[in-house]
Amino acid sequence: MSTNAKKAILAVSFGTSHEDTRKVTIDAIEQDIQAAFPDYALYRAWTSKMIIRKLKSRDNIHVNTVKEAMEQMRADGITDILIQPTHVINGIENDLMKEDALAYRDDFHSISFGDPLLTTEQDSLDVIRAVAEEFSDLKSDEALVLMGHGTTHYANAIYAALDYTFKDKGYPNIFLGTVEAYPSMETLMKMVRNYQPKKVILAPFMIVAGDHAKNDMAGDDPQSWYSQFKAAGFSTETVIKGLGEYPGIRKIFVDHLRAIQ
CATH class of the missing domain: 3.40.50.1400 (Rossmann fold)
Structure with a gap:
């Protein structure tokens, strides 16, 4: 140069x-x-x-x-x-x-x-480590449910792959879904019900904690993830913290x- x-x-x-x-x-x-x-x-x-x-x-x-x-x-x-x-x-x-x-x-x-952020297999492992560090006090009878954005683009497959990798790496109680694509809220609800946690903790899997985190995830609307998990009988807590934190x-x-x- x-x-x-x-x-x-x-x-x-x-x-x-x-x-x-x-x-x-x-x-x-x-x-x-x-x-x-x-x-x-x-x-x-x-x-x-x-x-x-x-x-x-x-x-x-x-x-x-x-x-x-x-x-x-x-x-x-x-x-x-x-x-x-x-x-x-x-x-x-x-x-x-x-x-x-x-x-x-x-x-x-x-x-x-x-x-x-999520490009190589190593990235996925590094992201899993970063999330696990952030929620190091997560108990085995609690479920951490992460809300990704989701897209119609074929790259959306990374969300389901990462959800699977969390389980594979020893975090059976960390779940990843999306607002706008697959895995959907319905899919997550089935998986979380199967796990039978005492408590569900919701956090955004997005760089910022903006509209989606505050409304679609944590809002009072009956369609929000918070409302749906509560309605399903789970003790539910929200963490409004973007991945950038x-x-x-x-x-x-x-x-x-x-x-x-």
Whole structure:
């Protein structure tokens, strides 16, 4: 790399309109990245146009799209970019993000992509360890039920695979489902009933604890996971904590960047 190279990292997240969770998840991941790569300029982009619009109209805060961030880096004279998504899986958001960034490939010396959270088998094991550490006081008569987002993209299969791997690695009482795909709430309910725990603990399996965590998971609506488990007779507790708050999860993103440095 020539001496006049200017290196940058672009941290790409789906985004959130909830400031409370953003500070302890997306911001925390970016702080860990900056600490690990002090020689790189750090830029942020979000992939949810809806959330970007909401922040602009509600708080007058502007967050760059991937395209805007690429243009900003070009204007700033950046030559080499490492792009690290904080996406959980290699789904639709990640595919579109790569497409948007690669439209600028001729403007930079190099553009490299770090993997999303769940990409390799080792990632799955590292994620399981991070979750198990976070819930180290989980008792055998309790069930931890994690709510993933889910997607129509074929990458959704990782959720069922990870649920299976939790069991395989000695955590028969950790269950992973999704709001919008498979494994669904119905599937989880059957599995949890079979386990017969005294108590169910619900936590989001998403980087931020935003709308899905606060409403679909922990809300008072009869359709929320909390309401459904309570209605099924389980003592139920919710933990509103995004994956971005887990030190072990943030470390995986930093490791994914190191792999492409």
